[in-house]
Amino acid sequence: MNHAQLTALGRALRVLGEHGEKLTGDTPDDVLHEVRGDLMRALDQLDDATAGQKPATRCKEHPYGPVETSAPDLCLLCETRRRKAHRSQISGDYGGPAPRPTADRPVLSRYGTREDRPQPQQRWIPEMWNGQVWQLCGTPRHDRREADLYLAAQRRRPDAAMAYRLVHEFTDYEVVRVWGTPVRVDPEPMGGI
Numbered sequence: 619m620n621h622a623q624l625t626a627l628g629r630a631l632r633v634l635g636e637h638g639e640k641l642t643g644d645t646p647d648d649v650l651h652e653v654r655g656d657l658m659r660a661l662d663q664l665d666d667a668t669a670g671q672k673p674a675t676r677c678k679e680h681p682y683g684p685v686e687t688s689a690p691d692l693c694l695l696c697e698t699r700r701r702k703a704h705r706s707q708i709s710g711d712y713g714g715p716a717p718r719p720t721a722d723r724p725v726l727s728r729y730g731t732r733e734d735r736p737q738p739q740q741r742w743i744p745e746m747w748n749g750q751v752w753q754l755c756g757t758p759r760h761d762r763r764e765a766d767l768y769l770a771a772q773r774r775r776p777d778a779a780m781a782y783r784l785v786h787e788f789t790d791y792e793v794v795r796v797w798g799t800p801v802r803v804d805p806e807p808m809g810g811i
Contacts, residue, residue, distance in 0.1 A: 623663065623666065623667040624667070626663050627660065627663045627664060627667060630656065630659055630660035630663055631660055633656050633660075634653070634656055634657060634660055637649075637652075637653045637656060641653075674692070675691055675692040675693040676691040676692055676693070677691045677692070677693035677695075677696055679693070679695075679696065680693050680695050680696065683695050686698075739788075740760070740786065740787065740788045741758040741759065741760060741786075741787045742758065742759045742760070742761070742762045742764075742765035742784055742785070742786060742787075742794075743758045743759075743765075743784070743785040743786075743787055744756040744758075744759070744765055744768055744769050744772070744782065744783075744784055744785075745782065745783050745784075745785055746772070746779040746781070746782050746783075747779055747780055747781035747782070747783075747798070747800040748779065749780075749801075749802070749803035749805070750802065750803065750805065752783060752800070755772060755779070755782070756768055756769075756772070758787070762784075762786075762794075765784055766784065769782050769784060769797070773797060779798075780798050780799070780800070780801065781796065781797060781798030781799060781800045782796075782797045782798060783795065783796040783797065
């Protein structure tokens with residue numbers, strides 16, 4: 619709802635409130651028709667201001683998300699997050715009960731062991747040179763071959779960029795391969811003259 623719609627709707631509702639204060643048992647029909655007209659105008663403005671479907675939940679983060687009827691905000695996604703946090707608070711960790719130290723398994727360090735850490739995620743990110751900076755030109759892939767095939771198809775397009783590169787995201791960013799030569803282009807034609 620933009621500011622103009624909000625102002626007009628507020629004005630229409632204030633007019634309706636004034637009508638409500640003045641209504642009595644012997645109010646003439648012409649005043650009731652005037653109230654009806656003002657009410658219809660307010661409803662029309664409200665219809666213009668609301669776009670799309672009614673939100674399924676009361677959650678500001680996921681208004682159209684899945685519904686959980688037992689959740690206070692009806693949001694299944696937030697309720698799942700709250701339940702997981704509650705379970706981890708009860709058990710004292712984030713994955714279940716902690717294993718007890720034994721003779722063959724020493725006490726864990728404060729940083730954990732290799733098995734405790736999540737598996738590293740790697741992605742192959744296709745980027746194109748837009749004349750100023752490298753920008754993402756497709757969705758990151760989890761398979762290098764698939765990313766190479768995607769960039770090969772991009773280079774064959776009639777509106778291909780002057781350069782493409784494939785970035786391997788792992789613990790750090792590592793540029794794996796660069797196609798073409800990135801040349802800095804002035805965004806203003808003729809140097810801004």
